[in-house]
Amino acid sequence: MVETTGDSGFAVRCHGVVKIYGDDDSRIMALRGVHLEVRTGELMMLVGPSGCGKTTLISVIAGILDHEQGSCLVFDRDLQAMAGCEKVRYRAKNIGFVFQSYNLLPALTAAENVAMPLIINGVKRKEAVERASEILSRVGMATRVRSLPLELSGGQQQRVAIARAIAHNPRLIVCDEPTSALDHETGHKVMEMLKSVAMDGNRALVIVTHDSRIFEFADRIARMDDGHIEKVVDSPAEL
Amino acid sequence: MYYTALKLLVGDRSKYMGIIMGLTFASFIMTQQPAIFVGLMARTFSFITDLGQPDIWAMDPKVQFIDDVKPVQDTQLYRVRGVEGVEWAVPLYKGLLKARLENGNFQTCNVIGLDDATLIGGPAIMLEGRLEDLRRSDSVIVDVEGANTKLARTLPSGERVPLKIGGSLELNDRRAVVVGIAKTSRTFQSQPVVYTTYSRAMSFAPRERKMLSFILVKAKDVYDPVRVARRIGQATGLAAYTRDEFKALTVRYFLKNTGIPINFGMAVLLGFIIGAAVAGQTFYNFTLDNLRQFGVLKAMGATNATLLRMILLQAMAAGSVGYGLGVGAASLFGYMVRTSVLAFKFPWQLLALSGSGVMLICVFAALISIRKVMKLEPAIVFKG
Ligand SMILES: Nc1ncnc2c1ncn2[C@@H]1O[C@H](COP(=O)(O)OP(=O)(O)O)[C@@H](O)[C@H]1O
Ligand SMILES: [Mg+2]
Numbered sequence: 001m002v003e004t005t006g007d008s009g010f011a012v013r014c015h016g017v018v019k020i021y022g023d024d025d026s027r028i029m030a031l032r033g034v035h036l037e038v039r040t041g042e043l044m045m046l047v048g049p050s051g052c053g054k055t056t057l058i059s060v061i062a063g064i065l066d067h068e069q070g071s072c073l074v075f076d077r078d079l080q081a082m083a084g085c086e087k088v089r090y091r092a093k094n095i096g097f098v099f100q101s102y103n104l105l106p107a108l109t110a111a112e113n114v115a116m117p118l119i120i121n122g123v124k125r126k127e128a129v130e131r132a133s134e135i136l137s138r139v140g141m142a143t144r145v146r147s148l149p150l151e152l153s154g155g156q157q158q159r160v161a162i163a164r165a166i167a168h169n170p171r172l173i174v175c176d177e178p179t180s181a182l183d184h185e186t187g188h189k190v191m192e193m194l195k196s197v198a199m200d201g202n203r204a205l206v207i208v209t210h211d212s213r214i215f216e217f218a219d220r221i222a223r224m225d226d227g228h229i230e231k232v233v234d235s236p237a238e239l
Numbered sequence: 240m241y242y243t244a245l246k247l248l249v250g251d252r253s254k255y256m257g258i259i260m261g262l263t264f265a266s267f268i269m270t271q272q273p274a275i276f277v278g279l280m281a282r283t284f285s286f287i288t289d290l291g292q293p294d295i296w297a298m299d300p301k302v303q304f305i306d307d308v309k310p311v312q313d314t315q316l317y318r319v320r321g322v323e324g325v326e327w328a329v330p331l332y333k334g335l336l337k338a339r340l341e342n343g344n345f346q347t348c349n350v351i352g353l354d355d356a357t358l359i360g361g362p363a364i365m366l367e368g369r370l371e372d373l374r375r376s377d378s379v380i381v382d383v384e385g386a387n388t389k390l391a392r393t394l395p396s397g398e399r400v401p402l403k404i405g406g407s408l409e410l411n412d413r414r415a416v417v418v419g420i421a422k423t424s425r426t427f428q429s430q431p432v433v434y435t436t437y438s439r440a441m442s443f444a445p446r447e448r449k450m451l452s453f454i455l456v457k458a459k460d461v462y463d464p465v466r467v468a469r470r471i472g473q474a475t476g477l478a479a480y481t482r483d484e485f486k487a488l489t490v491r492y493f494l495k496n497t498g499i500p501i502n503f504g505m506a507v508l509l510g511f512i513i514g515a516a517v518a519g520q521t522f523y524n525f526t527l528d529n530l531r532q533f534g535v536l537k538a539m540g541a542t543n544a545t546l547l548r549m550i551l552l553q554a555m556a557a558g559s560v561g562y563g564l565g566v567g568a569a570s571l572f573g574y575m576v577r578t579s580v581l582a583f584k585f586p587w588q589l590l591a592l593s594g595s596g597v598m599l600i601c602v603f604a605a606l607i608s609i610r611k612v613m614k615l616e617p618a619i620v621f622k623g
Contacts, residue, residue, distance in 0.1 A: 055621045064538050064617040085542060092540020103535045103620055107250020108243065116243070120540050125242055176621045 008076055011172055011204030012038035012061050016070035019056050019227075030056040032227035033070065040075075040171075041201040045215060046208045047239070048224030054208040057224070058174045061206060063091050075171060092120050096165030098194070100177035102157040104149040110136060110160045111145045117168040135163045138197055155186035162194050173198055175207040179214055191217045212236070240541070244549035245556055247529060254528065257521035258557045258604075259564065265514015265600055266565020269507055269593035270585075271572055276503035277589060278582025283493045284486040285424035292359050293455035294464040296485045297328075297471050300478040304492035305485070306428055308333050310449035311477060318475045319454050324462035325471070329354035331453040332440040335430065338390075339409035346389050349430045350410070352440025360455055361421075361434055368404055368419025373436055379408065380419035385431020408433070410443040425582070427493075511596050518561070519604040522554060526608035530615060537617040546612050551605050558601035562594060 019031035030053045038044045046054050059065035060072055063079035071078060075094070079087050096117070097103075104113045114132035119125060133145045139159040149157055158178060165173050178194065179187030191214045198205055207218070215221060215236035223230045223239060233239055249255050281288070286305050287296070297319055299309035319328040332352030337345050353360045353373065361370045366383055373380060381390060386402040393399050402408075408415045415435065423432050435443070441450055456479070458467040464481045471479035480488060494500050526533075533546055573583040 059618045059621055062538070064620070088537075088540050088542050090540075091538070095540075097535075097538055097620065099620060103531065105243070105247065105532050105535070107246045112243070112246070116536070117539050119240060119243070120536070120545075 009040055010037055010073070011040045011042070011075060012036065012044075012206065013073045013076075014057075014061065014070065015072075017057070017060060017067050017072050018069035019053070019060060019065070019067045021056075030227055031060070031067065034227070034229055036222055036229050036232075038204050038206055040204055041199075043195065043199060043205040043207065043217060043219045045218035045221045046206060046224060047210055047212075047215070047221055048230075050210070052224045053227045054224055055176055058176060058206055058208055062095050062097065062172075062174045063087055092117070093168065094171050096168070096170040096173040096198075098158070098161050098165045098173065098175035098178045100180050102149070102154075102161045102181075104157055104160060104164075106149050109146050109148060110141060110152070110163075113149070113160055114163045114167050117164060117170075121168050132163070132167060135167050136160065139163045139193055153186075154182050155190055158182060158190050159193060162190070162197065166198050171203050173203070173205045175205065175209075177209055177211070178207060179209065179211050184213055187211060187214060215239075240545055240549055241552055244552045247532065247549075248525075248553040248556060251525060251528065254521060254525040255557070258518055258525060259561050261514055261517030261519075261521055262558055262561020262597060262600065263564040263568065265510055265518060266562045266593055266597050267568045267572075268510025268514065268565075269596045270566050270569035270589060272503050272506040272510065273589050273592060274569060274573060274583050274585050275581065276499070277586060278584040279499060280490050280493065281584050282425055282582050283427050284489040285426050287482055287486050287489065289363055289424050290360050290455070290482075291363065292457065293329075293482070294458045295456035295468045295471065295479055295481055297454040297456060297468075297475065297477045297479040298452070300476070302478060304489040306333075306426075307492075308452045310447065311451050311454075312449050313451050315475055315477060316451065316454055319456060319471055319477070319479075322467070322471045322474045324459050324467040326457040326459045327357075328454050328456045329357055329359045330437050330451050331360050331455050332437055332444070332450065333452040334440075334444055336410055336433075336443055338415075338433070340390060340392070341407060342392050347430050348385070348390075348408075348410075348433045349428055350433045350435065350440055350443060352435055352437040354455075355436045355438050358436070362423050362432075364422040366420045366422055370419065372418035373434065375416075375418060377414055377416050377439070378418040378435070379415040379439075380421050380434040381417055382423045382432040383420050384423075384425075385433075386417075386420055389431050411445065413442060415439075415443070507596075511600070514597070515600040515603055518557070518600050519607060522557065522604035523608050523611075526550065526611060530611065531619065533612045534615055534617050534620045537615060538620045543613050547609055550609050550612060551602075554601040554605035554608075555598075558597050562597045565597070566590065566593065 014034050014036040017031050017034040021028040021030055034057055048054055060067045066080055111129050111132040114135055115128035118128035118131060136142060136145055139162055141159050144152060179190055182190060195217050220232055220234055222232045284305060299311050302309050316328060316330050334350055335347050336350045338348045339345055358370055358373060372378055381402060390402040391399045402417060404417050406417045458464040468479040468481050573585055576583055
């Protein structure tokens, strides 16, 4: 993480990013030259109609999907230019994930799930689970440390997922539709939780959503359509 | 990560059971079938095993296995006794003779004639009577299995009366009185075994120019039995084998001239293939079902090498459990059939064999799954 300090102040800088799915016969141009900048300390929301390329874009940003053209820098590092294992290590250290469908490992307890990123980063299991329990109490799940995901409600599972996303203290957290599977009230609470535990001046959040009720949590909102960023606004009213 | 791998494996109960069952089945078949095979093969030479005293067996060079008797001339005995390194050498008669039972029926018996002076080659376990009773006139000792079945008398009521001490048989029109009941190991020959002295056996058997079946030899302590056997061969023109060599000769004959190895080989192969198919298939399904979880781990920064080790560990763990259960079941099977006619032997080589078989299945199952996980795009984690 040393290499990312003293940087330009940008968490993400995408320039002319093009992503094409499929081969010659069935080409889908999911991203058609995306420009997007996310500042460090910022909560950026990515909104737009279904199929416009939001998921594709955060996959590229998070370094789990390669793009065809353009550049995408994360804390001034070009993930695509890294060797395979270096990229995987960078991801392990610097990026946290929150998914619409939670994606907790069903066989593991809440604490063990939260401990996963720590274990992947080489922390001993016992210590990792202890730290995970502390983090779970920060998201109000202190009493469910030993619960299996299936024993938890959707909102609770998403809080565990948030704890997992911040467990290893990553600098960038990407979330894909984190509230879509939750009712309004739960979604609101989860967003409050996410913003309070995940945001600090050294970190950035990119949240994909089409849930307009959570727009209020954004610092800025980028509106996407058909593989482009249409506009980036400071408040939901400007959309 | 290894703890996580194991938890993922057992977390999916039904799949886990499927994998374990496939591996258990394969281990069982791959252990139990060869165990029966080894047991059967050991049975081919159990007569040699039972005869503990001699180090060396001398016989006609054309003899191919223990029951393949080709007599030699009596004088050969003296020539063998003259060979350097021979402590003692005694004659053994072994031949199939027709016996007339008390009820008039005929039954072919495996008659063993022991050296009159020493009675070397007699049964190890006497259930009734003593081996020395063979010195009484007209006496024979019969094996308990034969006495209870083929040599037994059937009453008009259908009840079977075993042949007992004091009962008699007729061999070549000569009366033979039972003076003892012995227990012998099961052999490939199903005929009742009748022990008597060598000279009495000569009178039971039809007169021929050559009557001596085997010469049993003990090498002097300081001599290597193998060297003594070779020396006997050179000096007499007979074939002389150490006990182990004669066992091996016998097994080789059965391996070469019967369908037994092929049958068992097929069963083992089938167990291997079915086990591999079931375990491989369920393990692969398990991996496919958990692909999303592997994707999540991949996205979170788990390397391919880590995932590979996790999957290998899962396969090996499942393999160990399945192997344990399979071998356990096979042992239980062996224990339950220990008193029946079924042959069953369980040497460590066999455990190694089935162990490697199961290992192979696991590696195979892991490999097809690993391919899938290695090629997995972590981006699938964002798919709904
Ligand atoms: N793995 C894929 N293979 C082929 N086409 C894909 C794949 N993933 C997404 N697409 C296509 O790319 C476009 C953008 O998808 P996506 O990024 O998932 O949109 P959003 O998240 O905004 O709904 C869609 O037309 C979708 O069908
Ligand atoms: Mg999407």
